[in-house]
Amino acid sequence: MFLVNYIKEVFGAIKSLATGMRRTGYYFTHHKEIITQQYPDNRDTLQLPERFRGEVVMIHDENNEHACTGCTACELACPNATIKIVTKFDVDEETGKKKKAIDTFVYHLELCTFCNLCIEACPTGAIKMDQTFEHSVFDRSKLTKKLNHDGSKIRAGVE
Amino acid sequence: MYRQTEILQDATQVSPLNGGGDLEGAGDLIINVGPQHPSTHGVLHLVITLNGETIKKVEPHLGYIHRSIEKMCESLTFRQFIYVTSKMDYLSSHINNHGCCLCVEKGLQIEVPERAQVIRVLMDELTRLASHQLWWGALGMDVGALTPFFHAFRERELINDIFEETCGTRLTMNYMVPGGVMADLHPNFQRRVHEFIKQFKLKIDEYDELLTDNIIFKNRMQGVGVLSAADAVSYGCTGPVARGSNVVCDIRKLYPYEVYNKLQFDEVIETGGDCYARYMVRMKEMRQSLSIIEQLIDQVPEGEFQAKTKAVLKLPKGEYYSRVETARGEFGVYIVSEGGTTPYRIKFRSPGFSNLSALDHMARGGKIGDLIAIMGSLDLVIPDIDR
Numbered sequence: 001m002f003l004v005n006y007i008k009e010v011f012g013a014i015k016s017l018a019t020g021m022r023r024t025g026y027y028f029t030h031h032k033e034i035i036t037q038q039y040p041d042n043r044d045t046l047q048l049p050e051r052f053r054g055e056v057v058m059i060h061d062e063n064n065e066h067a068c069t070g071c072t073a074c075e076l077a078c079p080n081a082t083i084k085i086v087t088k089f090d091v092d093e094e095t096g097k098k099k100k101a102i103d104t105f106v107y108h109l110e111l112c113t114f115c116n117l118c119i120e121a122c123p124t125g126a127i128k129m130d131q132t133f134e135h136s137v138f139d140r141s142k143l144t145k146k147l148n149h150d151g152s153k154i155r156a157g158v159e
Numbered sequence: 160m161y162r163q164t165e166i167l168q169d170a171t172q173v174s175p176l177n178g179g180g181d182l183e184g185a186g187d188l189i190i191n192v193g194p195q196h197p198s199t200h201g202v203l204h205l206v207i208t209l210n211g212e213t214i215k216k217v218e219p220h221l222g223y224i225h226r227s228i229e230k231m232c233e234s235l236t237f238r239q240f241i242y243v244t245s246k247m248d249y250l251s252s253h254i255n256n257h258g259c260c261l262c263v264e265k266g267l268q269i270e271v272p273e274r275a276q277v278i279r280v281l282m283d284e285l286t287r288l289a290s291h292q293l294w295w296g297a298l299g300m301d302v303g304a305l306t307p308f309f310h311a312f313r314e315r316e317l318i319n320d321i322f323e324e325t326c327g328t329r330l331t332m333n334y335m336v337p338g339g340v341m342a343d344l345h346p347n348f349q350r351r352v353h354e355f356i357k358q359f360k361l362k363i364d365e366y367d368e369l370l371t372d373n374i375i376f377k378n379r380m381q382g383v384g385v386l387s388a389a390d391a392v393s394y395g396c397t398g399p400v401a402r403g404s405n406v407v408c409d410i411r412k413l414y415p416y417e418v419y420n421k422l423q424f425d426e427v428i429e430t431g432g433d434c435y436a437r438y439m440v441r442m443k444e445m446r447q448s449l450s451i452i453e454q455l456i457d458q459v460p461e462g463e464f465q466a467k468t469k470a471v472l473k474l475p476k477g478e479y480y481s482r483v484e485t486a487r488g489e490f491g492v493y494i495v496s497e498g499g500t501t502p503y504r505i506k507f508r509s510p511g512f513s514n515l516s517a518l519d520h521m522a523r524g525g526k527i528g529d530l531i532a533i534m535g536s537l538d539l540v541i542p543d544i545d546r
């Protein structure tokens with residue numbers, strides 16, 4: 001009895017090894033099924049989906065105008081204190097009234113977890129996620145960014 | 160000069176390996192596995208007491224990746240704290256977020272639209288598949304087969320691409336928000352899920368060929384790390400670990416949430432209690448998840464994907480608990496609210512911690528080589544154990 005079981009086991013083992021080796025042989029002869037990509041070489045063909053969360057950017061139009069009112073809703077929504085909004089008061093040329101506007105929109109990329117909560121919170125759609133993904137730099141301070149462009153101002157009509 | 164400790168000297172003198180002494184007389188050898196050992200899948204530190212090759216005691220040491228998430232959540236609002244939970248069990252981040260959303264919705268009595276419920280279940284099951292695939296590959300690697308790892312990642316990549324398209328990220332999505340989901344399904348979602356199902360149905364048989372029926376793998380898993388049903392219950396094991404020991408514990412069946420009570424699927428139960436039984440539970444669960452996805456993917460109802468909620472959420476004073484079934488077991492969220500915008504106290508019941516506590520019991524008396532197989536079959540995710 002022992003001998004029969006032993007021989008059964010040996011044949012069972014050979015069969016199971018052959019099954020595994022058949023898979024190996026299959027992939028050896030079907031190169032098309034291999035799906036690895038060479039990372040830096042695929043940049044031209046790489047297509048990231050439009051919802052991809054790369055980094056937060058502020059949308060500017062061709063007149064260098066944005067839609068940010070400086071309401072700080074995004075700053076409050078952010079769990080990591082990634083956003084800091086510095087506001088100033090603009091004086092309206094026609095009426096002479098003071099109006100709140102952003103001076104600097106500070107964004108700490110090194111703190112951001114790409115949770116999208118700031119984008120969801122913004123009432124005017126002034127910020128969005130960009131598709132960039134190579135964020136490594138040599139100096140940490142380079143990751144602190146100013147999102148509003150120099151000389152930009154708020155688009156007329158955005159409240 | 161290399162300084163020999165007392166313990167090492169003791170063991171080298173009488174170890175049966177170098178011809179000295181028998182096993183009874185051998186001194187105990189204490190070795191550290193981890194915190195940077197590749198087979199612990201993270202910063203788990205095990206202090207193992209050995210007698211020869213036999214394990215006398217396994218002592219897990221935690222704390223290397225403690226981030227104090229529960230305390231941190233107390234300073235975050237009810238919208239913000241959800242994203243942190245994706246950083247606990249990062250392989251079931253959708254399901255973790257789901258549990259938190261359920262708890263907040265319970266407190267606020269928000270009715271989640273049907274479409275959002277279906278999307279959530281779809282995402283949960285895709286996450287479970289992705290998690291089990293990674294576990295399958297990693298387990299193969301633990302017991303010495305490298306090929307499964309590449310096969311598993313090939314299919315997991317498809318799921319990650321689906322997530323990336325709809326949720327924006329691949330691992331820590333933060334896609335579920337109180338009241339529904341953050342964004343509607345991507346127009347390509349259905350097509351890509353169908354493609355994935357088609358491919359995975361072929362490949363899961365390949366998984367079986369490579370590992371399930373392999374004689375070497377079977378010999379390493381069968382009869383190793385046996386956990387009886389009574390022990391599984393007393394250690395508080397949940398998920399595939401308990402179901403491999405013949406314990407009925409699937410939250411999706413016992414306490415159905417969202418649309419799970421309308422779905423046709425079986426709770427997978429194995430009676431063996433050994434590593435192979437746990438392995439089989441997960442393999443069969445993958446097929447169950449596939450069938451759940453198939454049932455839902457063409458039935459996503461039209462409508463809103465998010466219920467209308469206030470901008471600032473304030474949970475009424477009270478205590479709330481909700482539970483979901485992650486890929487590793489029961490995940491519970493317990494919130495105490497004082498009526499403010501932030502939780503007064505939060506406690507997470509993570510499945511990994513309880514499952515890990517049974518490791519010592521399972522490994523005792525076994526060989527040190529089996530410890531790695533047992534750990535692999537527990538499917539540990541360290542940030543989940545050590546929050």
Ligand code: SF4
Nearest residue numbers: 078112113115116118
């Ligand atoms: S994505 Fe999240 S972490 Fe990053 S800035 Fe927005 S809210 Fe803050």
Ligand code: SF4
Nearest residue numbers: 068069071072074122
């Ligand atoms: S980006 Fe949006 S939310 Fe943030 S301050 Fe500007 S308008 Fe307000």
